[in-house]
Amino acid sequence: MIKIKLFLIVATFAIYTITAYALYKNGLNWPAVYFGDILGFDWRSQFNIDFLIHLILLAIWISWREGFSSKGIFFGLLSIFMGGMFGFPYLLYAIYKANGDAKRVLLGVHA
Numbered sequence: 001m002i003k004i005k006l007f008l009i010v011a012t013f014a015i016y017t018i019t020a021y022a023l024y025k026n027g028l029n030w031p032a033v034y035f036g037d038i039l040g041f042d043w044r045s046q047f048n049i050d051f052l053i054h055l056i057l058l059a060i061w062i063s064w065r066e067g068f069s070s071k072g073i074f075f076g077l078l079s080i081f082m083g084g085m086f087g088f089p090y091l092l093y094a095i096y097k098a099n100g101d102a103k104r105v106l107l108g109v110h111a
Contacts, residue, residue: 065110066109
């Protein structure tokens with residue numbers, strides 16, 4: 001679990017850094033860019049739709065892991081709209097709370 005924790009820390013730093021740079025460089029126009037790319041029906045649209053489906057799957061897992069509680073559904077929505085900016089710290093915290101027990105990390109309230 002040490003390597004996964006280290007990866008998550010580096011990934012969190014990386015995603016926040018690139019997000020801050022993108023905001024500085026381009027402002028808050030991400031919806032126009034994202035949906036414009038989806039409607040292009042090219043490789044960018046393929047990538048963005050694949051990524052969106054991945055985010056939805058992750059949101060369902062997080063919501064289920066939290067027992068489909070209000071908190072779990074809220075966390076699921078955060079994982080869709082924030083991606084790794086929420087998901088990486090969430091997983092890091094889940095590992096911490098589970099004391100590195102993979103079963104507890106994956107199953108959450110169902111463990």
